Amino acid sequence: MDMTETSHTAQLPQVSEPRNPGMALDLDWVRAAQANRSAIERRAATLPGRRSVKKDYQAAWLLKAISCIDLTTLSGDDTAARVRRLCAKARQPVRPDLLQALGIEGLRVGAVCVYHDMIAPAVAALEGSGIPVAAVSTGFPAGLSPFPLRVAEIGESVKAGAGEIDIVISRRHVLEGNWQALYDEMRSFRAACGTTHIKAILATGELGTLRNVARASLVCMMGGADFIKTSTGKEAVNATLPVSLVMIRAIRDYHERSGYRIGYKPAGGISKAKDALTYLALIKEELGDRWLQPDLFRFGASSLLGDIERQLEHHVTGAYSVAYRHAIG
Template sequence: MQTLTKTSTTADQLPQVHEQRNDGIPLDLEWVKAVQANTSAIERRAATLPGRRSVKKDYQAAWLCKAISVMDLTTLSGDDTQDRVKRLCAKAKQPVSPALLAQLGMEGLTTGAVCVYHDMVETAVKALDGTSIPVAAVSTGFPAGLSPFHLRIQEIRESVDAGASEIDIVISRRHVLNGNWQALYDEMAEMREACGDAHIKAILATGELGTLRNVARASLVCMMAGADFIKTSTGKETVNATLPVTLTMIRAIRAYQERTGIKVGYKPAGGISKAKDALVYLAMIKDELGDRWLQPDLFRFGASSLLGDIERQLEHHVTGAYSAQHRHPIG
């Protein structure tokens, strides 16, 4: 087995360290209303990708290490405790056993971030002190986003004050379903302002938006309002990240970059639990947006159980045998 080449550096773990931040643009309703989505073509393209893009052996192991480096290791449960979050942060710092990483030549590999509820931000920040791993907080009445707006704004500010360097907000789905793009833009812009220097990921909850056209338009409006990332889901919806939704959103990102010159990040979340699925998403990003989007400042997986399956695949690559799932706990 050949030693892999490291694909990330310490600087790569920081949010948006390489690119100009998206300050947004005035709402362009003509552009928004002109956006369409050819659902059948998008679904056909998404369905054929897994069979046309595959990597094996050392190449597969390298791509799986890349997937770890862009992972937002997440715990968003009602029974979260400080000890659980501390264990999660330890896992983020050492996501794969040191011996296995040494055999792969990937010492120092970490996840892209740790994502927690607001109440656990301070605990996570302390646990990650001395590392370059950012803490992301889910805010604004996550996951429904139906709390009073002034409380959602205050929650953002308190998460930033607690030390979160990334804020995952949820949009009001009703604005999309009603076609009220001005309201969505104004809401997003105010949330962006409340984040200050912290980077903002706009969660669209795509499974609740009805159509791919709505997904495309909502993606564009959130970017116009200054989103640093657009994200598929809270992970709590019935339907979360899918390949058709991903293709729709990253093509909106590409259109925005072509029009403005600004690169916006993308985060699929919810339902991505297998290593083979992560490889398909990475292949789609590479095909549609290019290699630059394969870095943590422009791409993240929102995941928890995904890491365990990737560990098993890497161990199989090194030893030729699969280990039991319970040997790779999150914490």
């Protein structure tokens, strides 16, 4: 694996891809979107057993997964010191001795994701690394603050130095089938971001049906989203393979019709290396190799990195180590 190439693509999506400008809301397309739950769940259930990689190939895929992680801390007790430690881990996600044994240089994560108040220490800690700071916004995680404040929050985070903004949609628009309202909201958020990259969080665990997930995905992409993301990580149900299949097929359909590639970010509940491998296999099968780059695919995770590092140490040494040898700050 050429990790030099990977480190170079760990940048904002609009640098390497024409940015999605969105399009007029096509309600016929949205209402035609369906989801066959039994077929989707059957396809998702077979994937882990059919796609398994071992030894050097597994190590290479795990290194790829690291380059696609949005290393995240979104806790009420976040401090500047915690964020600085997380950023140090983002710069050096795997112990140097393991990378040396694997013959890898320049490995970095995709981004560091924080609340607005932690943008300044994150930007300072990541200066010169090429790793962007992603800020959650628009009344995260519920998205129920007054609309003008949600729009203003985006502007403040952009002004503070965030290179990516993760917004949350109003779930009620989806549950009520008010696609025009969801589209207008997405356009407003996109306009507030300006040239800054925007990820739309659908909170799929609260949308009721897979059909709603498919339709919300299309509307957000029509509204100009650069990425669509499953979850805030605060819902009872976060990223799942069935939901991922629905969302990435919506991404594929949008690309076929518009020519624009939209990124995908599963978030919440992905904490094991084997789960990361399954998601990567799903992306490869459904969207192809181009989406296996950090400008078009991210994991929203924190503990995932620690488990991947343990697996890499096992690959190098033949023995599993204790978790504290791979602390993530």
